[in-house]
Amino acid sequence: xxxxxxxxxxxxxxxxxxxxxxxxxxxxxxxxxxxxxxxxxxxxxxxxxxxxxxxxxxxxxxxxxxxxxxxxxxxxxxxxxxxxxxxxxxxxxxxxxxxxxxxxxxxxxxxxxxxxxxxxxxxxxxxxxxxxxxxxxxxxxxxxxxxxxxxxxxxxxxxxxxxxxxxxxxxxxxxxxxxxxxxxxxxxxxxxxxxxxxxxxxxxxxxxxxxxxxxxxxxxxxxxxxxxxxxxxxxxxxxxxxxxxxxxxxxxxxxxxxxxxxxxxxxxxxxxxxxxxxxxxxxxxxxxxxxxxxxxxxxxxxxxxxxxxxxxxxxxxxxxxxxxxxxxxxxxxxxxxx
Amino acid sequence: xxxxxxxxxxxxxxxxxxxxxxxxxxxxxxxxxxxxxxxxxxxxxxxxxxxxxxxxxxxxxxxxxxxxxxxxxxxxxxxxxxxxxxxxxxxxxxxxxxxxxxxxxxxxxxxxxxxxxxxxxxxxxxxxxxxxxxxxxxxxxxxxxxxxxxxxxxxxxxxxxxxxxxxxxxxxxxxxxxxxxxxxxxxxxxxxxxxxxxxxxxxxxxxxxxxxxxxxxxxxxxxxxxxxxxxxxxxxxxxxxxxxxxxxxxxxxxxxxxxxxxxxxxxxxxxxxxxxxxxxxxxxxxxxxxxxxxxxxxxxxxxxxxxxxxxxxxxxxxxxxxxxxxxxxxxxxxxxxxxxxxxxxxxxxxxxxxxxxxxxxxxxxxxxxxxxxxxx
Ligand SMILES: Nc1ncnc2c1ncn2[C@@H]1O[C@H](COP(=O)(O)OP(=O)(O)OP(=O)(O)O)[C@@H](O)[C@H]1O
Ligand SMILES: Nc1ncnc2c1ncn2[C@@H]1O[C@H](COP(=O)(O)OP(=O)(O)O)[C@@H](O)[C@H]1O
Ligand code: SF4
Ligand code: SF4
Ligand SMILES: [Mg+2]
Ligand SMILES: [Mg+2]
Numbered sequence: 001x002x003x004x005x006x007x008x009x010x011x012x013x014x015x016x017x018x019x020x021x022x023x024x025x026x027x028x029x030x031x032x033x034x035x036x037x038x039x040x041x042x043x044x045x046x047x048x049x050x051x052x053x054x055x056x057x058x059x060x061x062x063x064x065x066x067x068x069x070x071x072x073x074x075x076x077x078x079x080x081x082x083x084x085x086x087x088x089x090x091x092x093x094x095x096x097x098x099x100x101x102x103x104x105x106x107x108x109x110x111x112x113x114x115x116x117x118x119x120x121x122x123x124x125x126x127x128x129x130x131x132x133x134x135x136x137x138x139x140x141x142x143x144x145x146x147x148x149x150x151x152x153x154x155x156x157x158x159x160x161x162x163x164x165x166x167x168x169x170x171x172x173x174x175x176x177x178x179x180x181x182x183x184x185x186x187x188x189x190x191x192x193x194x195x196x197x198x199x200x201x202x203x204x205x206x207x208x209x210x211x212x213x214x215x216x217x218x219x220x221x222x223x224x225x226x227x228x229x230x231x232x233x234x235x236x237x238x239x240x241x242x243x244x245x246x247x248x249x250x251x252x253x254x255x256x257x258x259x260x261x262x263x264x265x266x267x268x269x270x271x272x273x274x275x276x277x278x279x280x281x282x283x284x285x286x287x288x289x290x291x292x293x294x295x296x297x298x299x300x301x302x303x304x305x306x307x308x309x310x311x312x313x314x315x316x317x318x319x320x321x322x323x324x325x326x327x328x329x330x331x332x333x334x335x336x337x338x
Numbered sequence: 339x340x341x342x343x344x345x346x347x348x349x350x351x352x353x354x355x356x357x358x359x360x361x362x363x364x365x366x367x368x369x370x371x372x373x374x375x376x377x378x379x380x381x382x383x384x385x386x387x388x389x390x391x392x393x394x395x396x397x398x399x400x401x402x403x404x405x406x407x408x409x410x411x412x413x414x415x416x417x418x419x420x421x422x423x424x425x426x427x428x429x430x431x432x433x434x435x436x437x438x439x440x441x442x443x444x445x446x447x448x449x450x451x452x453x454x455x456x457x458x459x460x461x462x463x464x465x466x467x468x469x470x471x472x473x474x475x476x477x478x479x480x481x482x483x484x485x486x487x488x489x490x491x492x493x494x495x496x497x498x499x500x501x502x503x504x505x506x507x508x509x510x511x512x513x514x515x516x517x518x519x520x521x522x523x524x525x526x527x528x529x530x531x532x533x534x535x536x537x538x539x540x541x542x543x544x545x546x547x548x549x550x551x552x553x554x555x556x557x558x559x560x561x562x563x564x565x566x567x568x569x570x571x572x573x574x575x576x577x578x579x580x581x582x583x584x585x586x587x588x589x590x591x592x593x594x595x596x597x598x599x600x601x602x603x604x605x606x607x608x609x610x611x612x613x614x615x616x617x618x619x620x621x622x623x624x625x626x627x628x629x630x631x632x633x634x635x636x637x638x639x640x641x642x643x644x645x646x647x648x649x650x651x652x653x654x655x656x657x658x659x660x661x662x663x664x665x666x667x668x669x670x671x672x673x674x675x676x677x678x679x680x681x682x683x684x685x686x687x688x689x690x691x692x693x694x695x696x697x698x699x700x701x702x703x704x705x706x707x708x709x710x711x712x713x714x
Contacts, residue, residue: 053571054542154661168662169434198433198598200659203642207658225571228644232651251648269576271605273643274713276624279580280605283573286541 014041014082015219016065016104016187021079023060023243025290026072032290034060036243037079042187042219047210049230049251050223051266052240055287058223061240062189066106067096083187101132105180109192111172115164121148121175122160128182147178151208170201177208187219194229206233227270231255236323239263242288242298249324259318259326259335261305297328305330383424386457387592388445388560393418393454395437395444399667410667414440416616417454419693422560427586427593429607429624431600431639433663436613438596442564445594446480447471458560476506479553481546483565488549489537495548496533499523502555509556522551525588526581543574550581554589562594567602579606600643604628612636615666615674618693622700630709632702635675641712654714673704681706 023035035057042048050058063069065081067088080087083103088096108114116124125147126140135143141160148156151174164172173193180188190209194202210233213220224230230237230251237254239247239262247260258264268281285302288294294301300310310329318331328334396411415437422428430438443449445456447463456463458474466474482488489498500519503510510518520530526547537545546566553561563582567575583606585591597603603610610627612620612635620633631637638657645654659678664670673691676682685705696707 053573170662199600199642199644200433200638201662202644203656203658206644226644227572227646231646231648232644234648255646255648266572267646269573270646271576271579271599271601273601273604273628273640273645276604279583280576282576282580286543286574287571 015044015084016221017041017080017082018061018065019080019082021061021064021081022077023057023064023069023074024077025074030291033293034074034243034290035064035079036293038240038243038245040221040238040245040248042221044186044219045214045217047213047220047222047233047235049234049237050221050240051225051227051230051237053225053266053287055290056240057243058240059191060243062106062191062221062223065104065189067100102183103185104187104189105183105185106189106191107173107176107180107193109195111169111176111196112164114176115172115179117164120161120163121167125160125175125179125182128179132183143182144178147181148175150181150212151175151178152204153178169197170204173197173201173205174208177205177212181212184216185218187221188213189221189223191223192225193222195224195226202229209233227267239266242293243290244298244327245325246299246327247325249320249326250322253322253324253335257335259320259324259331260328261303261334262299264334265302265304305334383426385424386421387424387459388422388594389455389457389460390421390445391419391455391457393441393444393456394452395440395449396452413616413666413669415444416666416669418613418616418618420611420618420621422592422594423608424559424592425586425590426608427595427606429603429610430594430596430613431598431603431610432613433598433639435663435666437616437666438598438613439564441613442480442562442594442596445562446478447474472506476502476509476556477558478560478562479556479558480562480564481549481553481566483568489545491537494534494536495523495528495540498537498548499551499555502552506556518555519551522554525554525585526551527577541574543570543577546570546578547581550578550585554585557589558591560592560594562596564596565598566595568597568599575602582606600628600640612639615663615669617674617703619675619704620700620702621693622702626700628713629711630699631712632696632699632707632709633675633704634679634681634706636702637710637712638678645714650714655712657712675704 019039021035021038025032025034038057038061040048040050052058064076076089081089083099088099115121122141122144125144129135129140129143130137144160145156148159153159153171153174167175193209194205197205206229209220222233234251236250238245239260241262247254247263249259254263258267265283269283271280283302288298296311296313297315300306303310313329315327315329317325317327319325320331320335393415394417395415396413398408399410399412400406401409418441420428432438444451451464458477463474496519499522500515503515519533523530528544528547537548540548567578570578579602586593595603595606604624607624609621609623611618612627612633614635620627620631620636627636628640631640638659641655641657661678664677670677672688673686676686691703691705693701693703695701699709
């Protein structure tokens with residue numbers, strides 16, 4: 001698998017790296033600074049969760065990786081996206097498309113709009129196999145049935161001939177996963193894959209993703225706003241706020257001692273299944289407008305820990321050991337408290 | 339009063355659908371929680387304000403372009419009974435398509451029921467006409483899920499929140515309306531000066547507040563909340579949930595709180611009804627449902643909720659349900675859950691399990707109901 005990416009590959013480097021990525025949307029209303037130096041990476045067999053509220057830039061980062069940004073208005077103004085060490089933003093378009101098509105796949109929240117309603121589910125899987133791997137029609141059909149079977153769609157041989165609208169929500173998401181696996185990607189980006197699904201179906205889909213990931217040693221980037229889902233599957237977590245990774249840590253440390261006031265506040269505002277109701281802690285105010293991000297620490301207008309300097313000084317990444325980082329002036333104090 | 343006591347004699351089943359918690363027990367409980375202010379109603383009464391019995395709503399499935407004919411029925415709500423007590427929150431949970439919104443629509447009289455009754459303060463709401471119906475339309479309000487589509491984009495916030503006064507001018511004479519609208523915006527935590535703004539100028543959470551202000555305008559007794567926080571981010575969701583809790587104590591409101599997020603429902607509800615394919619499969623106090631679930635479906639639902647604690651990963655026993663929810667056009671015979679139930683026996687295909695107290699506990703609709711604790 002990995003052999004096809006030899007040129008420029010760093011043998012033991014991370015599989016996929018985003019480094020200091022800047023993206024802006026130039027619209028009539030002004031310039032929205034959507035990504036402001038995003039860095040994260042994922043290794044083979046590992047799950048990185050990207051956690052953040054809506055509008056924080058999770059999906060835009062994923063779109064930049066996949067090369068499917070809405071351009072214009074989107075413009076990448078800085079940074080690198082490296083796959084096996086090769087900067088995809090610097091290579092020719094053909095090479096870039098090749099790497100993306102075969103190395104990285106994405107599944108979306110809304111499987112219905114991601115699937116083409118006028119073609120059968122089978123046809124959509126087969127087409128990729130024929131175009132990219134030069135498979136014959138018959139082999140592609142067999143493989144499509146195999147893939148649907150793999151994601152546990154009952155009666156796969158019959159289901160390949162059906163259209164997306166004939167599938168339930170959970171089955172459509174399975175079909176999306178089958179399709180994303182067709183070309184044997186090394187990295188799978190799952191952008192809110194279960195947000196539109198019920199808990200019992202969500203549990204099935206997360207199980208399936210986990211199983212496939214382990215079996216194929218895929219790198220999984222799981223984008224979500226659900227702190228519960230993250231706690232169940234993530235190895236590492238990157239917390240996004242206003243187009244930055246404000247905290248990055250392994251799952252256990254992050255939940256035990258959040259190193260950033262935003263992470264702590266998010267956890268506090270969560271109602272719990274195992275507790276009776278009391279007034280929930282809230283984060284005051286609203287996420288910032290990306291047309292006009294507050295100076296200093298972008299979280300300062302909402303931060304319970306803020307001091308005067310927070311409104312002026314942009315907090316750099318504080319290294320907290322064990323690969324943890326936090327963009328808060330008081331990060332060390334926060335994690336040493338417990 | 340005499341009418342009520344007569345009615346409550348009717349049957350054990352019927353009575354058990356009501357909350358049985360006595361006043362003393364409740365006040366004890368609220369003392370226990372100490373300084374923490376409870377989001378749930380402080381003193382939910384035991385007197386029902388809304389009594390729903392055997393409510394059914396079927397939608398015809400029609401085919402054909404020119405000559406439509408009915409080929410079946412979507413059994414969206416198929417025999418639902420519960421009481422909502424004064425000042426209490428009844429949570430309604432269940433997966434997509436189980437009939438929660440349909441139930442809300444029928445109770446709002448936006449859709450006629452196929453059969454069954456619903457009494458508001460003892461009067462059958464489906465029999466109401468004229469002045470009585472107008473009064474009902476003031477007393478029961480609804481808040482919907484999607485703050486993006488449920489507000490008219492061409493109306494200002496002032497017009498949206500004040501519109502109920504146009505329909506019910508008796509509540510607020512023209513001259514007093516602007517003041518009332520300002521007051522309502524203030525109550526839900528919006529800037530009263532933003533009266534002339536349009537919905538698109540507000541965030542999702544703020545739009546939800548607009549919807550709540552509008553629902554409060556006519557000083558209702560009951561608010562039916564259909565997924566009011568589902569579209570919101572966690573931090574904003576918490577703000578709106580706190581608001582709903584505060585308004586309840588301030589105005590003595592009763593809520594039917596519909597949601598698919600079980601943690602959200604636990605947080606706000608005094609009692610909870612669990613629905614599956616158009617039926618209530620289990621109903622009880624928040625404590626009974628979450629800590630002592632009897633029905634396999636409730637147990638599976640609760641066990642599937644991810645827990646925000648990576649240290650318990652892999653240690654929880656999650657009940658994995660196979661397959662999807664069957665079609666409500668052709669639900670399984672007997673127990674509707676049997677196609678996904680790991681406990682199903684032959685009798686489950688033949689006999690519909692009634693919703694009744696089993697094993698000394700609260701009502702559940704399973705032939706083999708048995709308590710199983712699944713929430714860590
Ligand atoms: N006007 C209608 N005509 C036909 N079928 C309908 C109609 N409204 C609802 N249904 C069907 O009735 C069933 C119950 O729908 P309902 O909207 O009440 O579910 P719900 O529990 O609110 O689901 P969700 O959690 O997705 O909001 C579904 O199968 C739905 O497709
Ligand atoms: N095509 C677009 N045009 C203009 N702005 C966009 C576009 N796509 C995304 N944005 C903006 O970029 C920001 C981040 O969006 P996104 O990455 O989708 O957030 P999320 O974290 O919810 O996935 C938001 O402010 C969004 O409005
Ligand atoms: S830098 Fe200041 S404002 Fe920003 S998170 Fe830390 S304490 Fe809060
Ligand atoms: S009645 Fe039978 S099928 Fe239904 S929930 Fe109980 S055991 Fe399962
Ligand atoms: Mg997104
Ligand atoms: Mg609904």
